[in-house]
Amino acid sequence: MQQSYEGSANEEIIGWGGRQENPAGKNGKGAHIARKKLSDLISVEVLQKVQDDFSAAVGVAIVIVDPDGVPVTQPSGFTPFCNTVRKMDKLRERCFHCDAVGGRIALSTGEPSIYKCHCGLVDFAAPIIMKDQYLGAVVGGQVHLTDLHEGADLEDMSNLFASGDSWDVDKQLVELHEGAWQLPYDRLKSAAYSLLNIASHLAEESYSNTVSQELYVKNMRLMEESKKRAELERSLREAELQALSYQVNPHFLFNVLNTISRLALIEDAGETEKTVHAFADMMRYILKKSGNQFAPLGTEVEHVKNYLYLQKLRLGDRFDVSLDVPEEFNEVLCPFMILQPIVENCINYAVEPRESGGFIKINAYSDVQDLIVDIEDNGEGISQKRKQSVLKGESEHGNRKSIGIFNVGSRLQHFFGEEYALEIVSPYRQGKGTLVRIRLPLEFDPCAFQMK
Template sequence: MTSRYLEQGNRDIARSSQTGHDPAVHTAAARRRLSDLTSVEMLQKVQDNFSAAVGVAMVIVDPRGEPVTKPSGFSNFCQSIRNRPMWRERCYHCDSVGGRTALSTGDPSIYKCHCGLVDFAAPIIMRGEYLGAVICGQVNLRSSDTIPDLVDLSGLFPKENSWQDDPELLEYYNEIREINYEKLRSAAYSLYYIASYIVEESYSNSVNQELYAKNMRLMEESKRRAELERSLREAELQALSYQVNPHFLFNVLNTIGRLALIEGAEETETTVHAFADMMRYVLKKSGSQFVPLATELDHVKNYLFLLRLRLGDRFTFRISVPDEFGNTVCPFMVLQPIVENCINYAIEPRESDGVVDINAFRDGDDVIVDIVDNGDGISADRKQAVLAGVADRDGRKSIGIYNVDSRLRHYFGDDHGLEIVSPFRDNRGTLVRIRLPADYDDAAI
């Protein structure tokens, strides 16, 4: 499979030289294609933060290996190599082969570039279309590391006019750092999930815009109202899968950066793995709208763990759910929007002593999951607005709780909607209750 992409890459280079290919023109086209789906500026910000946090070079390239984002953390050696046209084209070719190899497997691939440095390539794919790849590395690996499935491109090109004849480049090459294979692999997979999530989240925004246009047409097409309303409801449920707050994403990245600056590495790796698990849960979910309750709780536990890194001792959290409820069928991503509300309205406004409790118990044919905070609570009017999806926050509608309530009613019936209980007094907090059928068969959907 890899040799096929090597041959394809060589044909691409030959065709480029025959047709007078202009890299700037092609990169602009790739940038426009990505811009149709997401903000290149957002990708750049994530890439810059992540490169600074883990200390490896990163760039996002188009299918031909040409940069779409500006390089982050590039070494003096690689910057100098890429400033010279002939060697720059070889770099692009290596990155293209690495990306296409990753595309063929669906997972990040590791390869040695024409200068002998090691890179990871991870494909960015949207609805079956290959948009490019995340390239991560420009390092030497420790000689003791076992490197599976290494694609060696170091002998791909002729040796004449070798960079090794240049004393300045040799000096820069000797500055290249060594890195542990597992750390490089972890960084590649993490940025892979983050970049894929940003593209997916942006795609979700376009889906929501289409939903709005459909809703406008409903008023004019009364004969098709029932069919369109059913279609709209299903699309809204699908769109919910992408509603992780991007502000939280950047807060986590900044936290990782600070940790990497002040400590050795162990806590940083734990943080990166926790965040990667969150992204994996959001992006790699199966076609089913249901997960075991234990899986949903693991996702919330990672979310709260990462928030503790940012907020420090301002709050504690406890998850007390008996193991016997772990296999209870739970709609995907119903707990996190509720917990996020606890953080936004009960924890963030206070300096210390915040609490988020999650516990569960059996009530007849149902499993009850309670999410409780110790904030100032919510008024009756605000509660009704939140459940109706018309509550306003900073000039936009806050629909997270409304979506959760709608999904529970859609799957389990109106008697399984969200319950919100709050005395609306200082430090008396809010309780949000989810009612899940204990013996629900999701295969019947």
């Protein structure tokens, strides 16, 4: 069954060895893929040998091109007619356009497309797709069909262009056209599918080899990191687990350990070392300060930075952070471990429930008498009823009491007075989030407090 194709001759063109638009861009399939090149996966010499032998055996012209239409191999078996036509600017552009249409059709279906070019010869285009990545195409043909049985799927582009500058007015071209190879439709279709399967199989095999080599390299890096990981595990075992479990959610610890393990598989030593240092700094801060009531705001902020860095490794691009705490406030005293429980709440309730788009903002400023620290997220917010239960320490998360926010609020009032009670502001509308506000006196003498 012959079909006709109508399209603009001014569309981006593809040629056997000419310029090619990546047809994936038209339908989104494989549009993001330039990560692997066909020539990186398969030896070009092997492809050339397979192509040359297949062309000679079947009697069709063949060339393999990358997604941009650049030949990966040298053309095999091109007919004298097509070689001559492609030296003529006007006719060569028409050849490229027909190949472009055939390539887009093949990529859209994932199977070879067979089409009649503007000169009446029959060509095919077979996409090479691996793991949903468009690596290139096998294009070939340049034959007369000896038969065309009912049900044959053939795009007809022979009448696509105006008759001006037609090839069939040139006697030499007519003779060369008549001398092109002849092939039954079923044989040409079989050749197209065979080439597609061969090239795809070679690509898959080579991809598997590449993955194995990459895994080997990563395993070698993992061995180099084993000593540092062992030292980290020893330091964790020796940590004061009671103080740790009191100050930090145990789920966070396990998540960090899992993240470090994954990094050891996929990152080099530098990134793993940075992660270990951030986690070690957190542990030192918690264990060193666990007996103290106050800490400079600057050290609290550094602790939160380490916490957010580790959470960022675990959650990736699921959330962003904005941190604006001027250095002039670094020495302002605040209750120890007052920021992390609030930031942790943002992670649990605003970031974890969504796949992307989470946002946490930490902002510090002064109203002359007090320092104000706002911690804000863009989650679903919190109802008035739940806000009261959180501030009273009556809220539950899972099957246990959630007292982190209550603990922060209680210490603020205990140290500084009721006017420094924790504030929670939320319109309780999706995406509008929750703002937790901490007020700290700019001038505070912990010694005077202890003497009361």
